[in-house]
Amino acid sequence: MATSTAPERGGGTLRWVRRLLVGGVLMGLVVVGGTALHVWQVARIDDYTHADAIVVLGAAQYDGTPSSVFEARLDQAHKLFRKQVAPMIVTVGGKQVGDNYTEAASGKNYLKDQGVPEDRILAxxxxxxxxxxxxxxxxxxxxxxxxxxVLVSDPWHSLRTRTMARDAALSAWTAPTRTGPAVYTRESQAHGIFRETFALLWYQLTHFSADFKYTADQ
Incomplete structure (x- = not known):
């Protein structure tokens, strides 16, 4: 007696589709989880190895006054400079429409006021x-x-900045700030790890920035 195999074939196809979907989801979770763990691990690193320059990643500034996030980064850079980790500090960052100062210039002025010689600061x-x-x-x-x-930013930002710097032909390591709004609470820490995990995955996939401009108190 003849029997139909069409339903069986259809059921087998659906099972394979389900397995592929479940496998894809599990692989995605592994990639995201592994990246988040790496972001957390690098965030905990303080490498004070001697370098050519200390680089402070920019953050918000208000008419020349650094925001609390930016100030924390600048204070960390000043600390590294006093410890002779590098002979110069680099501040970086442009300005928004209507601003009178760039982030780099406001950072340089702040460091000068803290006693760093002007000729040791590159904006x-x-x-x-x-x-x-x-x-x-x-x-x-x-x-x-x-x-x-040696790169100075918020802890959760460290892995992405280090990855980008190494891709840009620099030998780079990190010594992030341990103060400021980005590290005040567990909520801000969790938010930073979540944000940087996906920003880093986007960069690794496309080699474009995901920013958002990374400033916790814009």
């Missing part, structure tokens, strides 16, 4: 996101024969 006044800023710093430093940097 790279360009960059509206992390990638543009890192590439501008790389160009400026390589033109001066300098290639090693």
């Amino acid at each position: 790279v006044e360009t960059g509206s996101d992390t990638l543009q800023s890192v590439e501008a710093v790389s160009k400026a430093l390589l033109a001066r024969g300098k290639s090693s940097v």
Whole structure:
């Protein structure tokens, strides 16, 4: 007696589709979870190895006054400078429409007021996101024969900035700030890890920036 196999074939196809979907979801979770763990691990690193320059990633400023996020980063850079981690500090970042100061200029002025000699500060006044800023710093430093940097930003931002800097031909490591709004609460820490996980995955996939401009109190 003849029997139909069409329903069986259809059921087998559906099972394979379900398995592929479940497998894809599990692989995605593994990638995202692994990246989040790496963001967290690098956030905990404080590398004070001697470098050619200390690079402070820009953040919001208000008519020349650094925001609390930016001030925390600048204070960390000043601390590294006093410890002679590097002979110069690089501030970086452009300005928004209507601003009187760039992030780089406001950062430089703040460091001068803290006692850092002006000739030890290089202001790279360009960059509206992390990638543009890192590439501008790389160009400026390589033109001066300098290639090693210690990066200062918020902890969760460290892995992405380090990845971008190394892609831009710099030898880079990190010594992030441990103060400021980005590290005040568990909620801000969780938000930072979540945000940076997907920003880093986007960069690795496309080599474009996901910013958002990374400033926790814009």
